Amino acid sequence: MPVINIEDLTEKDKLKMEVDQLKKEVTLERMLILASHCQNQPFTDY
Template structure:
């Protein structure tokens, strides 16, 4: 029987192809050692992430939102003829 998950040779991390789902892990079934290993792996990933000041990021997000607000259907609405969720008919109770 072939394995569903392949391990990349670079770092031993499981590789899942796009059509495969990652296995579900019930945390309650893990030993304390396994839980700590998972936490260490997560912290190793997080420490590699580039950090930025919130003040800088929030300014960039604000500018992006302002630049694209004209095309945002939540801001300007959806034209009735292109709205897939508009009511097709009503119900009258007499």
């Protein structure tokens, strides 16, 4: 992963990076919630 100098980025680029990071965090949080929920539920095959 290349090193990025934040000071050289435009405000738009900084905000885009922040949005991308937040999307990753939300996805990870949802995966963790789903995994913990699935562990507590018995598996049923329909």
